[in-house]
Amino acid sequence: MNKKSYSILAVAVAGSMGLAACGGGSSDNKSGGSGAEGSGGTLYYLTKKPAEHLDPQRMYIGRDLSNLGRLTYRSLVQFPVTEDKAKADKPVADLATDTGKMSDGGKTWKFTIKDGVKWEDGKDITCADFKYGLSRTFATDVITGGPNYAIGFLDIPKKGDAPAYNGPYKKEGQAEFDKAVTCEGKTITYKFNKAWPDFNLAVASLRAFDPYRKDKDKGDKSNYAIFSNGPYKLQGTWKKGTGGTFVRNEHYDAKTDGVRKALPDKIEFKEGLTNEIINQRLIADGGKDKSAITDRSIPPSMYGQIKGDSQKRSVNVESPYVDYLVPNFNKMKNLKVRQALLAATNQDAWITAGGGDKAFAPSYSIINPALTTAYAKNPAFTDVPKGNIEKAKKLLEGVPASEKNIKFTYSGGTPTADKQAGAMKDNWEKAGFKVTLNGLTDTYYDVIQNPKADGDVFWGGWGADWPSASTVIPALFDSRLNLTEKSNGQDYGNYKSDEVNKMIDEAAKKTSVDEAGEVYKQIDKKLGEDVAYIPLEIQKFYYLRGSKVTNYINNPATSMYPDLGAIGVSK
Structure with a gap:
């Protein structure tokens, strides 16, 4: 998953646990908050980065999968709230x-x-809600950007290269979907x-298998609409680039939830802040920031300030x-050019520029060593560690000069990201490439998932x-997962290999x-020979939190982002 969930610890490797903490399971308080340390208050x-999707079937970023899975979206099964990595990837009901x-x-x-599980308006969650939620995944022209495992696994015949079923909006092939996913009372098969x-x-890792109420579905207009069945509900609307506020869901019954602690009364998300501002505020630890957490790592320029209390x-x-x-691969078709790009890539320079x-830790494969x-x-x-400029020149x-002109598209907008891109450009240009940097500062993955993306x-x-x-x-x-003209799935480089598909x-x-x-391992070797990718590093998270934050843990089940299923604030 795109810095999307983790279950290696347990993730999406992109990409994803016995019970250590329960969501007020012995409490009569149906809104959660069991009176434990950190119960109440505002977190x-x-x-910085705005959420690209809050629609459960479209969500595929680890931070958002982790956060919404603890706050608003419950699943058939979930990973427990625990720091114990031996338990973290074992689902619980x-x-x-x-x-x-x-x-x-x-x-x-x-x-x-289960009996007694309800939506935020008090209506029961039904088997039909689960079935409808999964059906949305097949509408690949509307519900874009999310995980599409179900399309390849559900027992639905093909119509050409695509499934015979095309989702609940057009309903072509509906009978085939109805055979593959069935309801009998409260049981879904x-x-x-x-x-x-x-x-x-x-199911535990992704929100794609979560229920969705048909009467609340507005297709692509539902991207930032949240209809909750978890301990919190969205107050008002979510504003992209600004954020939103979550408050107690009065129809949530903590006795049905053996996962989440649901401690704060309110959780306010503030998007659009720079990494520097966020961490300056957390170092200062004043006012509301005493009760604040972040998913943004400390910038390298601020490492020297992390001492003592911070x-x-x-x-x-x-x-x-x-x-x-x-x-x-739609543009860089010449293997020699790709090999030269690889040879001129200096992993050490990238890591140094990034902090x-x-x-970071060095990487030598697309597969994390934890697997x-x-x-x-x-x-x-x-x-890759040092690069080989002379080999690249040869x-x-x-x-032709035209094949040496390259545009590098990356997730930019921060001094660190731009510095890393600059270091990469310097090494590539030493080898003879002419490089244009294209740092995207708003959304990212939804741009590069377009097969016609300029880069x-x-x-x-x-x-x-x-x-x-x-x-x-x-x-x-x-490449068989490239389902539409508008989306390459997660095959951002538009790589196609019959040999690799066969080995898969x-x-x-x-x-x-x-x-x-x-x-x-053999597939990975073939990908390396084709230069289908070039590994850069394994990202490390360096996080600060406010002094009033309690029960702080990172979520080993999905991403190592702060686990909102555990965290609270002191009075």
């Missing part, structure tokens, strides 16, 4: 009575919905065309996300959606995680 969440019943070798899953033994991990309020953790580059070892069954250092990337000999090289970040390379390699490089199918047939891992 402030300070950030949430809206379902248990963690699901698998049959037919993993091709069929059944869940029964999913039938897949191939084994999906870790389906409940996918150091005690900081945490530096390795994330599940691997940052990488992808050449745009050094407090900000031990599938990880191996990719032999194609032995030169590869570019005789290449020769794109930056990306990914972590496993749950602990399997099956949530990394196929999501990023299976081979890996999917393996019943052993270890056996599948060996196939993924």
Whole structure:
């Protein structure tokens, strides 16, 4: 997932746990807040990047998956609130009575919905709501940007290269969907065309399988509309670039929730603040900022200020996300040019410009080392740490000047990001490229998911959606998931390889995680030979928090972002 959820710890590696804390399970307070330390008050969440999607079926950024899964969107199963990494990736029941019943070798899953679980208007959550929520995923021309696993797994026949079903708005192929997802009372049954033994991990990691009320659906106009079934509801509207405020949901019953603590009475999100301003405020620790947290790492220029009290309020953790580059295969078709780009890439320069070892750890694969069954250092990337300018120059000999003009598109807008891009440009130009930098400052992934996006090289970040390379390699490089003219899924470089697609199918047939891992190692090697991507680093998070923040933990189940299922504020 795009700096989207993690379940490696447990993520989306992009990309995703026994019960350590319950959401007021023994309390009679139906609005949550069990009287534990940190119950009540207002928590402030300070950030820069606006949420791209708050629609559960479109959401695919780790921060937002983690936050909304704790605040407003409950799932059949959920990862527990815990710091224990050994428990963190083991789902527990949430809206379902248990963690699901698998049959037919993993091709069929059944869940029964709990009694007493309701939407924010007091109506019961039904099996039909779950079925409708999943159906929206198939409307790929409307519900764009989200995870599309269901499209490949549900037992729905193909119509050409696409599923015969095209979602609830056009309803073509509705009968086929109705066979694959069935309701009998409170029990929902999913039938897949191939084994999906870790389906409940996918449900816990992603919001795509969450329920959605048909009468609340306005298609693409629902992107920032939140209709809650969790402990909080949105007060008023969410304003992109500004944020929104969440307050208690009076129809939430904590006795049905064994996951969330739901401690603060109110949580205010403030978007549009720079990393520098956020961390200056947290270092100063005054007023409301004493009750504030953030998802924005401390900028390297401020490292020297983290001492004494502020150091005690900081945490530096390795994330599940691997940052990488992808050449745009629609434009950079010459293998020698891609090889030259790889040779001229200096990982050390990128890491140094980004803040050094407090900000990043080196990477040698698109697969995070935490995925031990599938990880191996990719032999194609032995030169990446320092780069090899002379090798790059030799590869570019005789290449037309037009093929050496490249536009580098990255998630910009911060001094650190722009400094890193500048360091990359310097090394590429030493090799003979002419580089234009294109730092996007508003939304990012929704731009580069357009196959016609203007760029020769794109930056990306990914972590496993749950602990399997099956949530990394196929999501990023299976060209058959490029479902529309408007979206390449997560294959931002528009890479297409019949050989890789065939090997992905081979890996999917393996019943052993270890056996599948060996196939993924070979796929990764092939991707390196094609220069389908270039690894940059494993991102580390360096966070500050206010002095009144209590029960602070990072969410190892999805992303290592602050876990709103645990955090509270003192009076």
